[in-house]
Amino acid sequence: MRDKIVALTDNLSRTIVGKEKPIRLVMVALLSGGHALLEDVPGVGKTLLAKSLARSINGRFQRVQCTPDLLPTDVTGTNIWNPNSREFEFLPGPVFANVLLADEINRATPRTQSALLEVMEEKQVTVDGEARQVPKPFFVIATQNPVEYQGTFPLPEAQMDRFTISLSMGYPSEAEELQMLQKQLQRVKVEELEPCISLEDVQELQRLTSLVKVTPSLQQYMLSIVRATRTDDDISLGVSPRGTVALQRATQAVAFLQERDYATPDDVKYVAPHVLSHRLIVANGRQPQAIIERLLRSQAVEPELMAA
Template sequence: MRQQIEQLTENLGHTIVGKAEAIRLVLVALLAGGHALLEDVPGVGKTLLAKSLARSIAGRFQRIQCTPDLLPTDITGTNIWNQRSGEFEFLPGPVFANVLLADEINRATPRTQSALLEVMEEQQVTVDGVSRPVPKPFFVIATQNPIEYQGTFPLPEAQMDRFMLSLSLGYPTEDEELQMLERHQEGMKVSELGTCISAEDVLKLRSLCHQMKMDKSLQQYIVNLVRATRSSEEVTLGVSPRGTVALQRTAQALAFLEGRDYVIPDDVKFLAPYVLAHRLIPAGGRRAKPIVEQLLRSVPIP
């Protein structure tokens, strides 16, 4: 399994230049059984990352371009009348995939956003009283532009809480951008990527991640961090208990990616800004990530 993880990371690096940390974070979300929110400007490789991941795990990839006129049934699927058979047939929506990219999720209406987030949580689609499970693994990468807000419907806090972690790819360095041009000149395509592991292997890896050992003192550290967000004067609304669980699960996944069978404090410290920041509401126009970083400095490490 260790070799498979290394191959998966290397495979993604063939198409995504110089974003080793972002790749690691997306893999953490995948192996922890959650979903990832990419808050970034257009054109930095978010779609390429999602496609490459689906290709690498031999999974089915689907993409949704979120717009204000997108309906919930456009995502989940609907029943249509078959004149030949004389009965309704279910036409699956794009959520029936292993890796789903919800591009510019904040441009969809709240009703459509809720339909997608419900599938993310329940892992199934219910239409006309019939529930249909989505494929396993089911991993959503949602994107939103943090700069442009015209014509958008910002995700409320309860829905932001559904994402296990939030990250940004950011612009490449000068050398990385030159490497991108070289690879495009060579004609490297996602379709040429090899498959590293199967979708079934991902489920096995998730099970192994859940077995990573975590000392009780480290669990107390996670609880102290989360509770500190609720008592801070710089925070209007602190992190929910779902965030507490998410920080433990992602720390276990990171420990597994690092080749250990136990979690260390550095795992929690590294992941805390990505797991906690998007779950809290800062007070007085402050930014969330610096608040989490300040709490990391003030909460004692076991």
């Protein structure tokens, strides 16, 4: 499946300039069967990335612009009365898509935010007691502005725990921004992207990712990092067991993208700050990602892992 991965990466790079690591991290979230949280200021390409991904995999794209007056049924869908058939009919909400962009998710009320909990975890929504499956694959990219808090509702820990990866796009360099201007003149638009892989290919890539070998020694290394977050003085609330599972799945995805059928400590180190930091509640104003990087340096790697 190497050609599929290269084609997807190249297709995304046509519209997303100079963002190799964010593209790779989003692909890690997709291949591991999880979801991605993009925390960044407006205008750095978050929406463009989500649209480009949906086009590239020939999937259905839906966007929810989160506002305080957004209702849960605006996300999941609702039953409406059809006077002709004299019965209720289900009107699907935007979650019935392959790629869902929840823009500025922290502007929605907790009630609406919770509507995403079931679908992100169970890949289904329950309306009037009836469960309905969303399409496969189902991938959520949520965004929030980390510097603007007026009129927002911070995501609870249970919601943050649903995201496999958190990342920041960041401002482009001067050369990258110049390249963006040049591409604008060339009219490289997301609508012009041609699908390069199919939805079936994505599901097969996810299946193969789950087969990447993780040795017991590497699992013990991951556990040492996770459990260290639960006893560190700078952390009020450490990583949950769901976070441990997410770290292993993301590590497998990193290895798979490197064209390996086995994972290494370097794969763990690459992805751990993005998998674990948003799951922490820190004390004393510390930076979560810096804490995870410190814990990575403090945890010894077994000799057999180094040899592998």
